[in-house]
Amino acid sequence: MSTGTSMITDNPLKSMLQFALPLLVGNLLQQTYNIIDAAIVGQTLGAKALAAVGASSSVQFLVLGFCMGACTGFGIPIAKYFGADRQDTMRRYVFNGGVLTAGIAVIVTAACTLLCSWILQILSVPEDIFANAYAYLLVIFIGLPFTLLYNYLSSILRAVGDSRTPFLFLAFSAILNIFLDLFCIVVLKWGCAGAAIATVTSQAISGLLCLGFIIRRVKLMRMSRENRELDGEAMKELLLMGLPTGLQFSITAIGSMVMQSANNSLGSVYVSAFTAAVKIKQFALCPFDALATATSVFCSQNLGAGQARRIRQGMFRGMGVAVGYGVFAGLILILFGRTLSTMFLSKDNVEVLDASAKYLRCMGYFYWSLGILNVSRMVTQGLGFSGRAFFSGVMEMIARTVVSLGFVGTFGYTAICFADQTAWIAACVYIFPTCLYCMKKVTGVLRPETAV
Structure with a gap:
């Protein structure tokens, strides 16, 4: 039976790295099958199909980011009460968090499916890729309840120190997604919609596996009738954590939407280049996310346990590792960005490959700043200050919007290549x-006796 893993006694860096490793591998696998989605689409259906899949990536980030952010926020009080050894309170929060997650699923799915066409118009998606972009995005929106299911269940497992189980289920679904991609796109000829169907099906299976595991194996989560009451x-506490965290992701994505709309207006060549580059960027972001989440859970558990010194140690050591990774990853993007872009496009797409490489190269010089930004924010x-963290997303949104609206008209794609970095530094x-x-x-x- 799984009982959770405490992070309040072992060496801080060792505890965080052990927690982060399965989370990192899981994130890499998730991005791997996103990359395979794009690679199969780009190599089998062509550059315009790749542009259709990527034309709405910013709004996907907005919606999926809100869902994932809210679920992450719901896990913060759960981690705190687990660290304080208040298990009945923790179970009550798990139940109420599940109710809130279900409510979010209904509201967000209904709104997004109804507004799908309007969203693509707002993003200035070119007419020659609009139909495929609509088919892809609509399926992604219909699958939002499964995305929320997996993210909430994995969040509560991580809150009690178990990052291994979500990784295992994600790994299985990632492998499944590869086969479903090939089946839906190559065999059934479903085009861009087939890529989305494969992704949603894989997410659904991952979420259902997590649910079955918790019900059958996680003794810590077994609830009495008293735990299963609306509170x-x-x-209120869950929403105070979850909504600002979700909105922080979304507010960041609003700036990305403005940026993508400006990029879409430059034509399908730059849409394709941006799509390929963003897939690589998202893959390279995975270690930041894993380290930041591990550091956040570590600090939450030690806050509940009253361990002041360990909170400080965890934050600085986690940030140090993240910044070091950022320097390394930035060099890879600078030196090998064009080569990496050939995963998605054939070598005869010279103009698209050059544009993708330029975006990655410009971004690489500032990649280290994400170590400071992600760890500080998480x-x-x-520590319970989701409202303050939310404003870092506001800073990102403002910076991306200013660059996109104020400089793309004059400097074109070059301004797009520096919008992210401007946002990161402003937020830091x-x-x-x-x-x-x-x-x-x-x-x-x-208490003074615990602050040692």
Whole structure:
């Protein structure tokens, strides 16, 4: 039986890395099958089909980011009460978090499917790829309940220290997705919609496997009748954590939507280049996400246990590893961006490959800043200050919007290539000192005997 894993006693860096490793591999697998989606589409259906799949990536980030962010936020109080060894309270929060997740699934799925065509028009999707972009995005939206199911269940498992189980189920679904991609696109000839169907089916299986595991194997999550009651205070705390975290992801994506709309207006060549480059960027982001999540859960559990010194140690050590990775990954993007882009496009698409390589090269010089940004933001959330973390997303949105609306008209695609970096630096200027302040605030009120 799984009982969860405490992170309040072992060496901080060792605890975080052990937690982060399955999460990292899981994220890499998830991005791998996203890359395979794009590679199969680009190599078998052509550059315009790849553009259709990628033309709505920013709005997918907005919607999926809100869902994933809310689920991550719901896990923060669960981690805190697990660290405090208040298991009945933790179970009550798990139940109420599940109710809120189901409500979000109904509302967001209905709204997105009804507004799908309008969203693509707002994004200035070119007419020659509009039909395929609509088919792809609509299927992704219909599958949102499965995305929420997996992300909420994996969030509560991670909150109690189990990052291995979500990884195993994700690994299985990633392998399944590869076969479904080939079957739906190559055999059934379903085109761009087939890629989306494969992705949604894989996510559904991953979520259902997580649910079955929790019901059958996780003793810690077995609830009494008292645990399965609606609790206004629990819902309030969950929403205070989940909504700002979800909105932080979404507000960041609004800037990305403005940026993508500006890029879409440059033509399908740059849409294809941007799509290929973003797939590579998302893959390279996985270690940042894993390290930041591990550091956040570590700090949340140690906040519940009253371990002030370990909170400080965890934040700085996690950030140090993340920045070091950012320097390494940035060099890879600078030196090998064009070669990596050939995964999605044949070598005769010279103009598209050159544009993709330029985007990755410009981004690589500033990739280290994501180590500071992601860890600071997630630790701020993990310590209970989701509202403050939310404003780092506002900073990103403002920066991307200013670059996209103010400079793309003059500098064209070159401005697109520097929009992300401008957003990252602007957010870092705000969130890093904010994180230090929040950490000082929470550690200062812990009992003196535990603040060692």
